[in-house]
Amino acid sequence: MEDTRNKILLARYVAPVFTPRDETRNVNYSIIPKYVNYLISTGVQGILVGGSAGQGILQPNSERLSVARAFIAAADGRITVIVHAGGVNYEDTLSLCRELSVTEGVDGIMLSSPMFYPYYTYSGMLEFLCDAGKACNGKPVLYYHFPSLTRLQYDVVDLVKSLKKRLRNFVGLKYTANDEEIYKRLVKQKIKIFLGFPSMTLVGAQTQGGQVSLITGPTNFVNGVMVRIVDLVLEGNSRKAKTIQKDLDDLMTMVVVEQELMSAMTHVMDFVGLPMGPPVKPLSDLTESQKRIMKGNLNKVGSEGKYIDMLDRYDAHTETASIYTSYLLIGTLAYLFYKLVNTKVNSS
Numbered sequence: 001m002e003d004t005r006n007k008i009l010l011a012r013y014v015a016p017v018f019t020p021r022d023e024t025r026n027v028n029y030s031i032i033p034k035y036v037n038y039l040i041s042t043g044v045q046g047i048l049v050g051g052s053a054g055q056g057i058l059q060p061n062s063e064r065l066s067v068a069r070a071f072i073a074a075a076d077g078r079i080t081v082i083v084h085a086g087g088v089n090y091e092d093t094l095s096l097c098r099e100l101s102v103t104e105g106v107d108g109i110m111l112s113s114p115m116f117y118p119y120y121t122y123s124g125m126l127e128f129l130c131d132a133g134k135a136c137n138g139k140p141v142l143y144y145h146f147p148s149l150t151r152l153q154y155d156v157v158d159l160v161k162s163l164k165k166r167l168r169n170f171v172g173l174k175y176t177a178n179d180e181e182i183y184k185r186l187v188k189q190k191i192k193i194f195l196g197f198p199s200m201t202l203v204g205a206q207t208q209g210g211q212v213s214l215i216t217g218p219t220n221f222v223n224g225v226m227v228r229i230v231d232l233v234l235e236g237n238s239r240k241a242k243t244i245q246k247d248l249d250d251l252m253t254m255v256v257v258e259q260e261l262m263s264a265m266t267h268v269m270d271f272v273g274l275p276m277g278p279p280v281k282p283l284s285d286l287t288e289s290q291k292r293i294m295k296g297n298l299n300k301v302g303s304e305g306k307y308i309d310m311l312d313r314y315d316a317h318t319e320t321a322s323i324y325t326s327y328l329l330i331g332t333l334a335y336l337f338y339k340l341v342n343t344k345v346n347s348s
């Protein structure tokens with residue numbers, strides 16, 4: 001547990017990965033290795049599989065597991081892997097937690113409050129989270145706080161205090177909200193905090209300095225920009241950091257252009273060079289006219305140039321080059337082995 005706990009504590013830029021799909025909405029497993037390599041090339045230090053960007057709650061457990069396994073294989077120990085196990089059904093959630101707890105390569109498990117019925121009591125929710133947390137069998141657990149989706153009204157600082165007391169493997173939370181006061185109270189709890197909204201990057205860097213950690217949808221396509229905002233704050237250039245934060249906020253407003261966030265964000269990945277396909281049903285894909293609006297918006301100009309140029313890009317050449325490098329290495333080793341065997345045969 002200590003090992004994986006440290007991996008979670010150290011990961012600061014974590015991408016909540018999309019679940020890539022083909023045109024028929026089946027999972028597109030073949031793109032996952034390239035996707036993970038691309039994320040690593042942008043400075044991402046971890047991934048969250050099956051979060052809201054990954055649409056885990058809308059997937060059956062079997063698919064959640066197979067997608068998690070594919071990302072774990074692609075990550076190959078190079079980055080931290082957190083898997084979201086939160087769901088609406090108690091038994092399904094616990095069974096997913098149990099499976100993930102014995103899956104090699106899972107560094108942490110994220111749990112959310114069940115949605116749809118916002119009527120259960122605070123203690124009912126706490127019970128649910130503690131049971132699920134225990135089913136993780138000692139694997140580090142993070143809580144996913146996202147009040148605008150769950151519609152649950154409770155004091156998250158109180159919840160954290162209770163989880164700290166009752167769950168030995170609780171390490172922190174993903175704070176997907178923008179109340180700065182609550183965030184600062186959470187910081188005092190000395191737990192791992194991942195900020196979930198990109199608009200909190202600047203405040204996060206100003207509050208936690210080099211400890212600020214993010215899991216935001218756009219980490220998938222503008223991680224470079226977020227790293228830059230944090231670095232500017234660390235260098236003492238908060239003024240410039242503020243300008244770049246505004247560009248990031250404007251980019252997000254334009255990208256989301258009156259449409260469903262999920263389909264809009266996955267469509268941005270087309271401009272990165274890694275198409276993620278349509279979202280899972282019942283989420284709908286963008287219409288052609290929405291796609292045109294997004295393209296037009298991305299070509300507008302921010303403080304340093306076109307918004308489209310803020311996006312991280314997938315470099316297919318690097319990928320091809322590394323495949324060639326591997327072939328070259330295998331070829332060289334095979335040749336050396338052949339020479340060695342030949343020399344031995346000739347000298348005997």
Ligand SMILES: CC(=O)N[C@@H]([C@@H](O)[C@H](O)[C@H](O)CO)[C@@H](O)CC(=O)C(=O)O
Pocket residue numbers: 016017048050051052053054176196197198215216217218252261265
């Ligand atoms: C619904 C959603 O995707 N929310 C994003 C936000 O970062 C979101 O992309 C952003 O606030 C949009 O501006 C993250 O909280 C997602 C996330 O971390 C996850 O997939 O679990």
